[in-house]
Amino acid sequence: MVFFKNTLLILYLCVMVLACSKQEKISVVEEKDAESQMIEAFKEGYEEFENGDVLFAAKKFNEAELLFPQSPWAPKAALMSAYVYYSQDYYYDAEAELIRFIKTYPKHKDLPYAHFLLAICYYEKIVDEKKDLAPLIKAKDKFNFIIDTYPNTDFALDSKYKIDLIDDYLAAKEMYIASHYIKKKKWIAAINRYKTVIEKYEKTIFVEEALHRLVELYFTLGLKNESQKYASILGYNYQSSIWYEKSYKIFNKNYKSKTQLRKEKKSILKKFKKLFN
Known part of the structure; x- marks a missing residue:
C-alpha cells in the first residue's frame, strides 16, 4: 500500500514537471511570436512612412509598441510614431x-530628444505673434527646460538659438x-511696452527703435531728463x-544727418553745373 502511494506521488510529480515544462515552452513560443509580430509591425510602419502614408505608419508603430511593450524596441516605436506625425x-x-512617451519612459536615453522635438512642435505652430502668444511661450519654456536639464547636448545649443528667434x-x-x-x-501704456523690450529682449533688433521711442515719448510729455537719459x-x-x-535731432532741431548733407551737396552741384550749360 505504501509502495502504491509512493508510485502515485512519483507519477504526479512527473506529470507536474512535464506540464510546467510544456507551459514554459508555450510561453517562450508565444513570447517569441509576439516579438516577431512587433518587429514585423515596426518594419511595416517604417516602409509606409517612406512611402508617404504617415497615418498608417503611425498606427503600425503604435501597434508594434503594444505587441511587445517590454521590448527595447517599444519606446523606439513610440518615438517613431511621434516623429512621423x-x-x-x-x-x-x-x-x-511625445507627452505620452515622456510619461511612459521617464528614464529612456532618448528623453532629451523627445523634449526637444516637443519644443519644436510648439515652435512650428507659431503663425502670427500679433494674435497668439501661447505657442511662443510654450516653446520658450520647453527650450529653457532643455538648456537647464541637458546643458551639454546639441539640443541645448539649438535651443539657445531658437530662444533668440x-x-x-x-x-x-x-x-x-x-x-x-x-x-x-x-503714452504711459506705450512707454511700458517699450521698456519691456529693452529690459527683457535686449539682444533683439528692436532695442534701438524702442530706445528712440522712449526718447520721443518722454520729450513729448515734457520729461526732458528722462528723454535725455x-x-x-x-x-x-x-x-x-x-x-x-x-x-x-529731437534735441538739436538744426541737426542734419550725413544723408541729408550728401543730398544738399548733390543739389548744389547740380545748380552749379547748370550755370555752365
Missing part, C-alpha cells in the same frame, strides 16, 4: 505622442502693441544707428 505637420498628434517674435509683439497705444495717445543710452550703445540720429 511631426514630419507631415500633424503637430497636435505629435505632441500627444522667439525673443524676436515676443519683442515684435511688444512693439506692435506699443505703436497701437501711441495711435490712441496712451534714454538718448544717452542709445548714443552709448548704438551711436552709428539711424535711430540715434533721429533722437539726436
